Amino acid sequence: MKYCSECATPISVRIPEGDSLPRYVCNHCGTIHYRNPRVVVGCVPQWQDRILLCRRAIEPRHGYWTVPAGFLENDETTREGAARETREEACAEVTIGSALSMTHVVHVNQIHLMYRAQMNQADFAAGEESLEVALFRRTEIPWDELAFPSIRFCLESYFADLDRDREDFHIQDVRRPMHPTPPAGGDS
């Protein structure tokens, strides 16, 4: 951020009065330009005893496997966003179920929120951002070729809950790639 989006004056970085952190501030019109974490929504689409994964055609992590997921847009619910991303990346229609996991990737300011989902039929294909899309049995999951910590976490949580016949919500904070912080209470 170099210029004020309201008046085109060059931006300063300083701590506004009554605040405690440095902000992007316009000294001309007074606007404070806050920067906030962004939300990524996705799902684990299930068809019978298999789940649907996409191999990424885009950076970062080109060529690695992911569940369908992407940035939440304004004016859609998180479930609508997860279904939209599944349509765009895997050309599949799903019914979104319970909330599965939230991975907060703190160092990139992203919150990855994943849902369980049922595929409405066995139709799918690679969307523009996918090299290929395929159904995997649990024993076939490419664990060593997953794109992000949030993908591993959501799939581990998914199968752990399947074993216990539960549908819990799982939370993980990640400060650096692949180095989760301690769970509940450890970071307060």
Added chain:
Amino acid sequence: MKYCSECATPISVRIPEGDSLPRYVCNHCGTIHYRNPRVVVGCVPQWQDRILLCRRAIEPRHGYWTVPAGFLENDETTREGAARETREEACAEVTIGSALSMTHVVHVNQIHLMYRAQMNQADFAAGEESLEVALFRRTEIPWDELAFPSIRFCLESYFADLDRDREDFHIQDVRRPMHPTPPAGGDS
């Protein structure tokens, strides 16, 4: 948003190539300025058989009661953010517990994520954004003077779970104030 924050050229609104929605686009440097939902984090601070509420000294909903909550900052976890807001608004130190509720207020593009919390001691006071701060027994909650649908939802979820001796995670989508959409599956 009127000017490009990268090059100070006036912004256009159009659908970029390969996209499906109108965006704020700079025709000079090509930057697409995405706008995304923001995350609010908060908690229900508990002390013995009471919970801590704050009466708002700021708009919107000046004079109404809320749990401590505010916008998540970059570079902090959601639990750290909830504890920070409690410190700022109620001058209280808490230990954050399990995730309680997520209310997505779609028409204002805000996701309100609430945690359970324990107060570390019975100390509290009104911060700059609060008129007063007080501990309430369940029977004393000012249900008709709560600031937002997300506050009512998190408190209802909190007490319902207390009755069942559970700590579940509760999700609600709100399209207009006080008119929740149907629960799980109804909006997919």
